[in-house]
Amino acid sequence: MTELDWIDISVPLHTGMVHWPGDPEFCISRQSDIQNGDPATVSRLCLGAHSGTHMDAPAYFFPNAAGIEAMPLETTIGPARVVAIEDPAAVRPEELEQHSIQYGERILFKTRNSGRVWKKKEFVQDYVSISKEAAEYLAQLRLRCVGIDYLSVGGYDHDGADTHLALLRARVWIIEGLDLSSVQPGDYDLICLPLSIVGADGAPARAIIRPAAPTTSPL
């Protein structure tokens, strides 16, 4: 591996952070604390499987389907492309067609979310999501994975289930909650590793990228 710097595109986890409405909140508390005279500080964590930067597994929407532990590692390790989306409301097939997305790519969408939503303490309802039609377009291309820069690939009050269903049915694994604000569109190496939780509908993940070396082929 080269010495090029990796860029963290995960959001830091902390108590009180924004979360999907109705989902469990992220909370860290101290079971013991050296500041109180304990021999070590040990924290307890409570969170939803879809907290912060995380991945969705087929088990999220399909009974008896694969949990997050079943994801092949090559799904989220390897060349990836950060695609800039201009549409202020949704990723749509018309805009996707301009980007010549290829079969089996790893695609991360950088939308206006990245510069906007992570600065707010409150949940943002009008984030840019992936339309049902765009999800079907990406499903046909059998992407290895698709990423988005807020907490869901589906809209808050539209296409939520349909977008997930189209992607997960086609075994397109979903990365949500990315912060792409410091990243330019282009070719990268991606590493996204979710926790391996048996049978889980999703799991928190750490995601990092680095600019692709000039000699690296795009796929």
Add this chain to the structure above:
Amino acid sequence: MTELDWIDISVPLHTGMVHWPGDPEFCISRQSDIQNGDPATVSRLCLGAHSGTHMDAPAYFFPNAAGIEAMPLETTIGPARVVAIEDPAAVRPEELEQHSIQYGERILFKTRNSGRVWKKKEFVQDYVSISKEAAEYLAQLRLRCVGIDYLSVGGYDHDGADTHLALLRARVWIIEGLDLSSVQPGDYDLICLPLSIVGADGAPARAIIRPAAPTTSPL
């Protein structure tokens, strides 16, 4: 990156799994479930920061010290060496000297733990740990990180604090809870990504390795 297969050296997380005595148990429960007619399955997670495969940060033993989110990514991404330990009780300086460990290496110890402890449902007290003297030896070498194949680098009833203190004081980041049972000693590329939890004494992590390419220099 090459096409060589990555090997998962993380332990899968599931309810009832072995944990450090007194630490919070890992628990996954369903907040909603498609099998019960809900629109999607959403899980809630409760766990200790030192569950399963995880990392320790300086904040574990030092007040106002770095939390896990402050770990530089290069700490756990890059060339690493799996070193076989023959001693059935502890990693000791005498055995380490045979392995010519170099300044700044990433070292994962494969002990008799790997073939033994992860098969048991109960916590194993007599696991192989790193002696205080070996920790001081490794601290002087300023390893980037050190990994062990059970839940602590320190012993259950000896050297627990001393081993951690020696390593963390020297900014040697600690990976615990690895399963190296399927891995031979030798040179690898390592990726270990802990969740980025602000101010945390540790965090669950996903760790993977692949054999180092013959053309890769060892450091």
